Amino acid sequence: MIGLQHYLVVSAALFSLGILGLLTRKNAVHVLMSIELILNSANVNLVAFSRFSAGNLGGQIFGVFVIVVAAAEVAVALAIVLTLYRLRRTPNLDETDILKG
Amino acid sequence: MEELLRSLALFRPETALVAGLLLVVVADSIGAAWRNAAVRLVTLASLAVALGFAFNLQASGAKAAIFSGMLVVDPLGAAFKVILIAAGLLTVLAFTFRNSRELHGLGQGELVALVLSLVLSSLLMAAANDLVMLYLALEMVSITSYVMVAYLKGDRMSNEASLKYVLFGAASTGTMLYGLSLLYGMTGTTSLPAIQAFLAGGIPEANRFAIYAITLLVLAGFGFKIAAVPFHFWCPDVYQGAATPVTALLSVLPKAAGLAITLRFFYGTFSAAGAGPWDLAGSINWGALVMVISVLTMTVGNVAALTQTNMKRLLAYSSIAHAGYLLMGVVALSENGARALLVYLAAYLFMNLGAFLVVTLVHLHEGSFDLRDYAGLYRRAPLLTVAMAFFLLSLVGIPPFVGFLGKLYVFGAVIEKGMGLFAVIGAVNAAIAAYYYFRVLKVMTIDAGNEDRPAIHLALADRAWLVAFALANVLPLLFWSRIDAWARGALVMYAGR
Numbered sequence: 001m002i003g004l005q006h007y008l009v010v011s012a013a014l015f016s017l018g019i020l021g022l023l024t025r026k027n028a029v030h031v032l033m034s035i036e037l038i039l040n041s042a043n044v045n046l047v048a049f050s051r052f053s054a055g056n057l058g059g060q061i062f063g064v065f066v067i068v069v070a071a072a073e074v075a076v077a078l079a080i081v082l083t084l085y086r087l088r089r090t091p092n093l094d095e096t097d098i099l100k101g
Numbered sequence: 102m103e104e105l106l107r108s109l110a111l112f113r114p115e116t117a118l119v120a121g122l123l124l125v126v127v128a129d130s131i132g133a134a135w136r137n138a139a140v141r142l143v144t145l146a147s148l149a150v151a152l153g154f155a156f157n158l159q160a161s162g163a164k165a166a167i168f169s170g171m172l173v174v175d176p177l178g179a180a181f182k183v184i185l186i187a188a189g190l191l192t193v194l195a196f197t198f199r200n201s202r203e204l205h206g207l208g209q210g211e212l213v214a215l216v217l218s219l220v221l222s223s224l225l226m227a228a229a230n231d232l233v234m235l236y237l238a239l240e241m242v243s244i245t246s247y248v249m250v251a252y253l254k255g256d257r258m259s260n261e262a263s264l265k266y267v268l269f270g271a272a273s274t275g276t277m278l279y280g281l282s283l284l285y286g287m288t289g290t291t292s293l294p295a296i297q298a299f300l301a302g303g304i305p306e307a308n309r310f311a312i313y314a315i316t317l318l319v320l321a322g323f324g325f326k327i328a329a330v331p332f333h334f335w336c337p338d339v340y341q342g343a344a345t346p347v348t349a350l351l352s353v354l355p356k357a358a359g360l361a362i363t364l365r366f367f368y369g370t371f372s373a374a375g376a377g378p379w380d381l382a383g384s385i386n387w388g389a390l391v392m393v394i395s396v397l398t399m400t401v402g403n404v405a406a407l408t409q410t411n412m413k414r415l416l417a418y419s420s421i422a423h424a425g426y427l428l429m430g431v432v433a434l435s436e437n438g439a440r441a442l443l444v445y446l447a448a449y450l451f452m453n454l455g456a457f458l459v460v461t462l463v464h465l466h467e468g469s470f471d472l473r474d475y476a477g478l479y480r481r482a483p484l485l486t487v488a489m490a491f492f493l494l495s496l497v498g499i500p501p502f503v504g505f506l507g508k509l510y511v512f513g514a515v516i517e518k519g520m521g522l523f524a525v526i527g528a529v530n531a532a533i534a535a536y537y538y539f540r541v542l543k544v545m546t547i548d549a550g551n552e553d554r555p556a557i558h559l560a561l562a563d564r565a566w567l568v569a570f571a572l573a574n575v576l577p578l579l580f581w582s583r584i585d586a587w588a589r590g591a592l593v594m595y596a597g598r
Contacts, residue, residue, distance in 0.1 A: 015279055022272050031268055038275035042282040049286035058291045059282075062233050066278065069240045076247050077267045083251065083260050093268075096261045099338040 007048035014041035028081045028091045032074060039070045108167035111174045113154040114182055118221040121147020122214055129210025137209045141193075144213045148190040148220070155182040159591060166230055170292055170598040173230035177439065180591035181227040181361040184446050188353040188454070189220035195458050195566040196346035202465045203253060203344040212252055216350065219245045223358035227365075230598075232281050232291040235362060239277075239322060242355055243270045249351070250343040262342020269335040270325060277322025280315045287311055293370045294596045300371060316387055319366070320394070326359030327424045330397040337405075340417035345464060348413060349457035352420045356427070357446050363431055364439060367391075369596050392432045396526050399425025403533040412460050412470045415537065416453070419496060422534055423449055426511055429527060433514040436592045441514040443588045445507035448577075452495040452504050455570035459489045462567075466557045472541065476550030482557040486545050488567040493538040495574040498531050502574050506581070 014037050021034030043063045050059030085091055109116065121143055128139040159179035166173050193216060198204045204212070222241035229235040247270065251263035285291055287308055288299040304312060324332035340348045367387065402422030409415040427449070430442030460470065462485060467474050479486045495502035508531060512524045559567070577584055 011282075018275070022268075028264065028268070032271075035268075035271040035275055038272070039278060042275070042278040045279070045282035046285060049282070049289075053286060054289035056289065058233075059285055062236075062282075062285065062291060065233055065237060069237065073240065073244055073267075073271055076244055077271065080247065080251050080260065080263050080267055083254065084264055087255070087257050087260055093264075096264060099258060099261050099265070099341055 004048055004052040007044055007052075011041040011044040011048070014038075014044065026092050026094050028084065028093055029078075031093065032077050032081070035077075036070065036074070039066060042066060104169070107165075108172075111158065111163055111165060111167050112172075114151040114158065114186065115221055115224055117147050117151040117154055118217055118224070121151075122217045122221065125210060125214045125217060129208070129214070137198075140210045140213050141197075144193055144217060145190070147217065148186060148193060151220075152183065152186045152190055155179055155186055159183060162590075162593070164593065164595040166294075166595070166597050170294075171231050171234045172225065172228045173595055173597075174228065175595035176591045176593040177364075178228045178361070178594075180443055180588070181357060181446075182224050184357055184443070184450060185223050185227065185354060186220060188350065188357065188450050189216060191450070191454055192216070192346060192350045192353075195454065195570070196349060196461060197562075200465050200560065200563055201344060201346050201461055202468065203256075204346065207252070212249070212347075215245055215249045215252075219249065219350065219354055223354045226358040227361035229362060229365070230293050232285060232293070232296075235293075235366070236274075236278060236281060238358075239326065239362070240274060242326070242358060243274060246270075246351055246355060249347045250339055252347065253344055256342075258342040259344070260342075262339045266335050266339045269332075273321045273325035273332055277319050277325075280318025280321075283311060283318070284315050287315070292598055293366070294598050297370045297596060316371075316390065320390070323359055323363045323366070324394065326355045327363070327428070328356065328421050329394050329424050329428060330401045330421070333398070333401070333421050333424075336421055337414045337417040340420070341411060341413045341470075345413065345457060345461040348417075349454055349461075352416070352453050352457065353450055356420070356424060357450075360427055360431065360442060360446070364442065365594070367431070368434055368439070369594055388432055388434065391428060392520070392523060395425050395428035395432055396523070397425075398422070398428060399527065399530045403530050403537075406534070406537045409537070410472045412463075412472055412475070412541075415472070415541070416456055416460065419534065419537075420453065422530065423453075423496075425530070426508065426527060429511045429515050429523070432520070432523070433511075433518050435514060435518060437510075437514040437517055439592055439594075440588045441507075441510035443591060444510045444584070447584070447588075448495070448503035448507035448574075451570060451573040452492050452502070455488065455492040455567075455574065456496065458563075458566060458570060459485060459492065462559060462563055466559075467554075472544055474551065475541065475544050476548040477545075477552060478557075479546040480556075481551070481554060482559065484559065484564060484567060485557065488571045489545060490542055491571040491574050493542055497535045497538045501578050503577050504574070506578065 018034045018037030025031050043066055046059035046063045124143045125140050159176055162176055164175045198209055222238055226238035229238050247267045250266050253259035288296045328336040399422045402418045406415050406418035427445055430438045495504035498504045498508040515524045
């Protein structure tokens, strides 16, 4: 029987993988995908809690909003990464280093 | 229907901004020769009307939860709204497309629409009463500011700044969201007052650790908005890369909105009746946590600012340090702490916008943000130098400037709570900060250099705004009792659905 705990473990794993990818990836698009993992881990949590423990639909509605916001955020982020590629011919975060100090 | 009408009546500042936003988009797409003037007029009108409504809202003392408990209206939120809208209005008035070399010749409509939506979203953030609304408003502030920072499209610095901003921002708000999902799971509701009621009923022993984890995760999101250490890494780069008027706006709006929501979240939600606001069920002490963040924030900001040679980076680190002082008001977590926060924010608004105006004007005439190019400015632009002296002394916190009063309130609130050592650390930090502010002043007045460059002739409007900001850093002291009464009257927080 799959219960709340199974979902929470999956979500914690997704969250950790997201953080790991965020810290280790050099390619900006990969980093964006890691951020998607973090957001979706929260979504898994919300929906699972809504189904198993809270007894209301608040979590599922929250999840829908998160999906919409994530789409908007990624649209902006991808536009910025595209501009980066056009200006420097690279998607690598290591090479974005003119601002420092 | 009745609920909707009642809500809309308390939603007037935001409604004015939404109307202005739509009109700006329409006016900008018409494409006639007068559109820039029309866009500017509509923006200023909607901001001014919104400011009037916000003042009214605060004066009426309305307390209610609106839109099915999604937002809350109370005098404290209204006071934050006044500060937020005033920041937007002053920025649009003083920083124009004429006096910013970076924005010169770019389309006005888009940036101004972004400014309006940034102000709108920070108002929503200051009034959020539900986890969903909190997250949506925070993301709306974030996404709008990412686009604003990326506004200089062909500029590599602007692009890099926006990239760093968007990655840091998405990561920290994602982390916060994970914390919010756990909070929902523990309490079974997304409404902040209901969460408060749940937590006040006592936490099971097994959930203690979860509460700690949630606090840390949520602080990541709030700390990012406030630019508190260790979530500050984006701040200097973004401030340097963005166009200076955008930087000026970003140094005030998200910070103020972030502090408003921090205050509402921790003071309003995570406080248990009778046990003292921080001391939930006698075992978890968040005060210590936020105090550590506050100390780190001001120390890192001030020490890093010592060696900066770029004015925008210097002011960025200075704004990080000020975030540390502002957090002292949150740590005190008393009525006086909240009042100190409001007073400090109002003072910070005038001194910081003034300093950024000077930086913009120097860049307009000299084409540089480098501190070296400020040498000898005293001979070539006396008014600019004197105004900058006012702003810098106010930022140091020297009487008789408003910055001093901000610090006085903040330190007073902390000492009152018996945290004397914390206040001493703050005072030591203020002394460190004096070094780099005075260094700028020394370069401008004493250092030799740039003798061959011609005198700077400022436009009349720029001079008027410099004088206005300089006076705003001194004159409030004459009306101090009224400002104190204003801040005191704002200390009512409403918690209900």
